[in-house]
Amino acid sequence: MQWKTDLSERLTIVDSLAPSGYALGLHARNGAPFMLLQTYDPEWSAKYVDEGYMMVDPLVLWGVQNEGAIRWSDLEFPDPHKVFAQAASYGAKYGVAVSIGPITSRSIGGFARADREFTDTEMQHLLEVITEIHLGTQPPKSLTPAQRAALQLVAKGFRHAEAAAKLGISESALKARLSSARDRLSARTTSEAIQRAQENRYI
Incomplete structure (x- = not known):
């Protein structure tokens, strides 16, 4: 942060x-x-x-x-x-x-x-x-499996509640994973994190 x-x-x-x-x-x-x-x-x-x-x-x-x-x-x-x-x-x-x-x-x-x-x-x-x-802004070598899964579902169009249910976690836990992914990718928004993760083949 x-x-x-x-x-x-x-x-x-x-x-x-x-x-x-x-x-x-x-x-x-x-x-x-x-x-x-x-x-x-x-x-x-x-x-x-x-x-x-x-x-x-x-x-x-x-x-x-x-x-x-x-x-x-x-x-x-x-x-x-x-x-x-x-x-x-x-x-x-x-x-x-x-x-x-x-x-x-x-x-x-x-x-x-x-x-x-x-x-x-x-x-x-x-x-x-x-x-x-x-x-x-050193690029991370990779994302954690939890970060990848959260970003992938949101990238596919799942809403937070739907993505959380699919992963078997609470919505707040999903948001925490997305937040940690944004931090790891030096991204300001989740959409920016998704784009950066895709461009760098993390997801």
């Missing part, structure tokens, strides 16, 4: 440092992040996904090969799909790329503003905060 509060506080700092939004993929493994946090313009986020830009984004390419923080304007990777130019049209004109962690569990993020370049102090602050988030 404490980490959820800490994460919220850290993300508030990130919001203030990146007023035009950000996308942060935490602990990428097998090509997909354990957790994806993003506040970019929804239209830009949708277009980014629809066009498959992650595979050609200079920010991501840099992040796979490097650790640390760098301004987008200093990236020397080719951008034939004009990802940065398109991002600018959605208010993400200036930005910083941050990459942290071993290649087997790397966190990569892009943080933007519309008015000016990030200062060195802001870049260092971002790097420190994202490092804290990276260290605080």
Whole structure:
């Protein structure tokens, strides 16, 4: 519960440092992040996904090969799909790329503003905060059988009372299992926990 509060506080700092939004993929493994946090313009986020830009984004390419923080304007990777130019049209004109962690569990993020370049102090602050988030969101190796069973039933559309009856436990016990699963997956809601568990093949 404490980490959820800490994460919220850290993300508030990130919001203030990146007023035009950000996308942060935490602990990428097998090509997909354990957790994806993003506040970019929804239209830009949708277009980014629809066009498959992650595979050609200079920010991501840099992040796979490097650790640390760098301004987008200093990236020397080719951008034939004009990802940065398109991002600018959605208010993400200036930005910083941050990459942290071993290649087997790397966190990569892009943080933007519309008015000016990030200062060195802001870049260092971002790097420190994202490092804290990276260290605080280590993916679990697995869920307990009880957590898995509870999430699976809710994912199938069973209401809490129905799921509890199917498991032979009280509704409050089911809610406790769902709560522990949310905590284990660093999820704010049960639906978010289900999505994260499915994406990481825990259920």
